[in-house]
Amino acid sequence: MIEPLIRRLLGKWTHRMPPPSDDETACGGFKRTESQYTILSEKTRQQYRAVLHSFLPFRDTCTCIPLEPRSPATDIARPGWRNHDLPPLDALSLYCFLCLKNPNNYFEIGSGSATRFARQAIRDGHLRTTMTVYDRLTYPGDPANLLADRRRRAPIPVVCGTITAALKPGDILHINVAAVPDRGLSAILDEIIPNLCPGVFVHLSKSLPLGDGVRIPEVILSCADVSRDRDLQRILTPLWSEIGLDENEGRGMSCWVRTV
Numbered sequence: 001m002i003e004p005l006i007r008r009l010l011g012k013w014t015h016r017m018p019p020p021s022d023d024e025t026a027c028g029g030f031k032r033t034e035s036q037y038t039i040l041s042e043k044t045r046q047q048y049r050a051v052l053h054s055f056l057p058f059r060d061t062c063t064c065i066p067l068e069p070r071s072p073a074t075d076i077a078r079p080g081w082r083n084h085d086l087p088p089l090d091a092l093s094l095y096c097f098l099c100l101k102n103p104n105n106y107f108e109i110g111s112g113s114a115t116r117f118a119r120q121a122i123r124d125g126h127l128r129t130t131m132t133v134y135d136r137l138t139y140p141g142d143p144a145n146l147l148a149d150r151r152r153r154a155p156i157p158v159v160c161g162t163i164t165a166a167l168k169p170g171d172i173l174h175i176n177v178a179a180v181p182d183r184g185l186s187a188i189l190d191e192i193i194p195n196l197c198p199g200v201f202v203h204l205s206k207s208l209p210l211g212d213g214v215r216i217p218e219v220i221l222s223c224a225d226v227s228r229d230r231d232l233q234r235i236l237t238p239l240w241s242e243i244g245l246d247e248n249e250g251r252g253m254s255c256w257v258r259t260v
Helices: 002-009 042-062 088-101 113-124 143-147 156-166 182-195 230-243
Strands: 105-109 130-134 150-152 172-175 201-204 218-222 255-258
Touching: 042 088, 042 218, 042 230, 088 113, 088 172, 088 201, 088 230, 105 113, 105 156, 113 130, 113 143, 130 143, 130 156, 156 182
Parallel strands: 105 130, 105 172, 130 150, 172 201
Antiparallel strands: 201 255, 218 255
16 A cells, blocks of 8 residues: 555655644645644745635636536546545646646646546646646556547656656646555655756645655645635635535645746
């Protein structure tokens, strides 16, 4: 299982998001000391607030996405807010960041609901983005990988080398942590993220700590943190209401970072 490996090699990893708390926060999982597990700093809250407000202009297209995804047997392309692998806030952040950044390249490790939301964003926003998906690396993955412009399956060392060479400033990399074998995940965290050129946006489906000596990227948005901050949650309450989700459903576990 992934969790014992991560705890041993990279430190404590929160496997699932606990209930909101006023005195605990994930902060993206990036090297925070025990004394810092308190409420967000005002500077960080202001940053997150600005990011969340930037999502609101996409409410018209977001409300057109149904609550429940259609069966992959009948429609592999249609995303849904209530899905098995991508919480609503994580899905919203991926959709909106793609629309906001309009990257040349979107790379994804592990297909699934994120692939569907990414393709929907590309279509809705008429983006220039080319989508490359590295499907599950040890067994067949979700049929959503057929939505990609390019589909790849390769050993982890090849994946690491290809991605670090291909992604440029402004590009986006999504890593579905659950889709990566144990050893592959440590390689991705230690070899891909530190070696990306500056200015690449990385979306980790779960907040994970990086190892000692790793160049720490800039945390742009921690969906886990937002889910623990009631004031920040309220920014998106009208959007969730229009979509048909209650406020407690509009949470996430992921983290957005920008390489430096």
